[in-house]
Amino acid sequence: xxxxxxxxxxxxxxxxxxxxxxxxxxxxxxxxxxxxxxxxxxxxxxxxxxxxxxxxxxxxxxxxxxxxxxxxxxxxxxxxxxxxxxxxxxxxxxxxxxxxxxxxxxxxxxxxxxxxxxxxxxxxxxxxxxxxxxxxxxxxxxxxxxxxxxxxxxxxxxxxxxxxxxxxxxxxxxxxxxxxxxxxxxxxxxxxxxxxxxxxx
Amino acid sequence: xxxxxxxxxxxxxxxxxxxxxxxxxxxxxxxxxxxxxxxxxxxxxxxxxxxxxxxxxxxxxxxxxxxxxxxxxxxxxxxxxxxxxxxxxxxxxxxxxxxxxxxxxxxxxxxxxxxxxxxxxxxxxxxxxxxxxxxxxxxxxxxxxxxxxxxxxxxxxxxxxxxxxxxxxxxxxxxxxxxxxxxxxxxxxxxxxxxxxxxxx
Numbered sequence: 001x002x003x004x005x006x007x008x009x010x011x012x013x014x015x016x017x018x019x020x021x022x023x024x025x026x027x028x029x030x031x032x033x034x035x036x037x038x039x040x041x042x043x044x045x046x047x048x049x050x051x052x053x054x055x056x057x058x059x060x061x062x063x064x065x066x067x068x069x070x071x072x073x074x075x076x077x078x079x080x081x082x083x084x085x086x087x088x089x090x091x092x093x094x095x096x097x098x099x100x101x102x103x104x105x106x107x108x109x110x111x112x113x114x115x116x117x118x119x120x121x122x123x124x125x126x127x128x129x130x131x132x133x134x135x136x137x138x139x140x141x142x143x144x145x146x147x148x149x150x151x152x153x154x155x156x157x158x159x160x161x162x163x164x165x166x167x168x169x170x171x172x173x174x175x176x177x178x179x180x181x182x183x184x185x186x187x188x189x190x191x192x193x194x195x196x197x198x199x200x201x
Numbered sequence: 202x203x204x205x206x207x208x209x210x211x212x213x214x215x216x217x218x219x220x221x222x223x224x225x226x227x228x229x230x231x232x233x234x235x236x237x238x239x240x241x242x243x244x245x246x247x248x249x250x251x252x253x254x255x256x257x258x259x260x261x262x263x264x265x266x267x268x269x270x271x272x273x274x275x276x277x278x279x280x281x282x283x284x285x286x287x288x289x290x291x292x293x294x295x296x297x298x299x300x301x302x303x304x305x306x307x308x309x310x311x312x313x314x315x316x317x318x319x320x321x322x323x324x325x326x327x328x329x330x331x332x333x334x335x336x337x338x339x340x341x342x343x344x345x346x347x348x349x350x351x352x353x354x355x356x357x358x359x360x361x362x363x364x365x366x367x368x369x370x371x372x373x374x375x376x377x378x379x380x381x382x383x384x385x386x387x388x389x390x391x392x393x394x395x396x397x398x399x400x401x402x
Contacts, residue, residue, distance in 0.1 A: 075258030
């Protein structure tokens, strides 16, 4: 709760509006953004899929590559299935073993998923590409960071790319236009609540 | 980039998996969650709408009340319009003046929006209610925090409620089951990029 007089409140809101108007007036560039959602909190993939919904609503075409199994939920799939011409899903992460015994196989799975991202980034048919949980794959060195950065930064001018996953590499944050960190403040799993339809999946 | 041996990597992944399995096995409760998305970063409303998409996909019915104008974008509206039986939108915040000259009017607008939330929370037809930007209204004392908390904490057992907006009151965070703070790490407006279709709206 904040304490202030009515006059102070009015003054503050007017200044805010003026500052906002100045900022909007100066924005002239339209370009494809490199967007990163990272942090340990929830909402990284959910917010990215929210942007996918927004793009679909504008008639755009979006490619979604999931590097990790289960990132895409059955709930979202049912909605996106209603827009088959606008969303292409590639759930590629099913094969990960996360085990050194099969590190070569994990790297091969990551490579196949990355090839899909590269194809969608290069293909003008896609307005937006979501590389879901790519950060995790980078974290385990399943893909060379240099190669990933080279492809993402050299993307076509109007292409939006969203990368999600905790532990985004510093160089990716540097290269990105928009970076949000989702911070876990409180989680119901800690209080014994199980994953529920419509919330976690 | 992390440095570790193959054996250390394998050991770590196995421990993680075991810890995860234990947590999932202990989750027995299914209940409606009070969810808060706060912080100055982007993605608060977007992630909430992503949860709405997820719920719709499970055939659930969701009520969305927008306390602030423009929180709902044309992009999302086009998608949700395809599911008229599952989403009910109430864009209530059009009338805010954010000005002390009309503080009484702002309070009346907030009250009308809040009445919609209360109705949806009480009505068993709604599985999930999104009170979008309610935190902002609370921040300006347009609604009594005590009344809001009383309604939200006394909600029906299986009702999910999502509250978004920066500056979530501490008491709301206390009462919530799941709280995520969206932190702004980097924003393209700072580099002269304007709001674009499919990203901001």
